[in-house]
Amino acid sequence: MNDVMTALSARTSPLPQFIGAEIYRGSTYGAWHPLRVPRVSTVMDLSRALGWLPAAQFITSPRAKVAALTGFHTPAYLAALQAAETAQSVSQAVRARHALGTPSNPVFPEMFRRPATAAGGSLLAGELLKYGGIIYSPAGGTHHGLPDRANGFCYLNDPVLAIQSLRRNGAQRVAYVDIDAHHPDGVEQAFAQDPDTLLISTHEINRWPRSGAITDQGAGQVFNLPVPAGLHDDDMALILQALILPAVTGFRPDAIVLQCGADAVTEDPQSRLCLSNNAHWAVVAALRDIAPRYLVLGGGGYNPWSVGRLWTGVWAVLNKRAIPDHLPDPAADVLRALRWDGAPKRLQPQDHWMTTLRDAPRHGKVHDAVRVGVAQLKPRIFRA
Structure with missing residues (x-):
């Protein structure tokens, strides 16, 4: 009942709302998988340790119903996914099809x-944003x-479900911006032919x-x-000012969905991009x-430290909070308690990962490939 009341009050709250859940704390894809590391629980703990996540701004995510x-998603796939969780195994036929x-x-x-649960949060967000706000x-x-x-x-593809939920709740034109290191192929498949959905993605070439x-x-x-390997903050600043902002403002959206993947920073093992978290926060703002x-x-x-620090900073930006130069002890303790078994040698923990949120900016000469790409897309912005 408390979660229901919190969600209802969020409909009229002027404050940004954070949707999370405890299921992420102990859940892992397996000891060898890249998603073996804690992520959402770190953001929740770090935000609370900083005093940035009072109960009035936190909503426990519901679990989406199959319907x-x-x-x-197809009913056959959803049934197979549930059956696999129950049995903790799959047949060769299920593996091949799904x-x-x-x-x-x-x-x-x-x-x-x-x-x-993640999908339930995105579906709920669309409902809670019926009258506007930030989630x-x-x-x-x-x-x-x-x-x-x-x-x-x-x-599951929760961004697609979020856009659908926003539509059901009054948002006709939705701008989806994705700054993950990987292309959002599932979202593009869903909405590429929809003139009321703007899709913008920056992603590493050949990734x-x-x-x-x-x-x-x-x-x-x-x-x-x-974008090329080595993409840095000055590259992203040009992309933001010359492509993302003109395209989004020209589209005149009723809603914006930002996928703020944290794998484009230098410290992440799954890309060769070199952003600092400042670049992500600039897009959020x-x-x-x-x-x-x-x-x-x-x-x-x-990387549990880079993603935890980046996503906690996103929450600060959404609330227009100043990011401290050094973390207080309770927040630093959250980061010191993290473990990353099997971390690459080049990404062994560094002292500033434990004591700060903000990376040092990563500047450089704007890559020719970025300038050429933006120039190639720019004429289309004003025709869209």
Whole structure:
């Protein structure tokens, strides 16, 4: 009952709302998988340790019901996903059809309940934003999920479900911006032909799933910018000012959904991009006041310290809080308690990962590939 009352009060709250759940604290894809690391629980703990997450701004995510998930996913796939969680195994036929029980999408104890909770948060966000506001759901952002298959660590596609929920609750035009290191193939598949959905993605060139070509247009509202290895803060600043902001403001959205994957920073093992977390926070801040509805999701991020610090800073930006130069002891203790078994040698913990949120900015000469890509897309902005 308390969670219901909190959700109802959030409909009229002027404060940003944080959707989270305890299921993420002990759940892991397995000891060898990139998603073996704690992420959402770290953001919750760190935000609370900083005094940034009072009860009035926290909503416990519901678990989505199967019927709600059929807005994008097939009943056969959802049944297979539930059965795999119950049996903790899959047949060869299920593996072949639905990509369950693979190295990327393994069988694990919460393999339905965990993504269904993230999807439930995104569905709820669409409802709570009916009258406007800001919602943060760092467990969301599973942008690779396909209607009948798991894909790229994503069993469900909560960004698609969030956009559908926003639509049901009054948002006709939705801008989806994705700054994850990987292309949101599942979201593009769902909305590429929808002229009322703007899709903007920056993603590393030749990085899995190797989709998202700059020439993709769909119904004219798809803007893919493959970016080179080594992408740094000055590159992203140009992309933000010359591509993302003109495209979003020109689209005049009723709602903005930002997928803020944390795997494009230097410290992440799953990309070769070199952003600092300042670049992500600049995008979060720039989009915050453009539309009446703003939903920020998580996404990729596989270094527990970099993703925890980045996503906690996102929550600070959404609340317009100053980020301290040094963390107080309770917050630093949250970071010191993290473990990353099997971390790459180049990414062994550093002292400032334990004592700060903000990275040092990563400047450099803007890559020619970025300038050329932005120039190639820019003429389309004003035709969209």
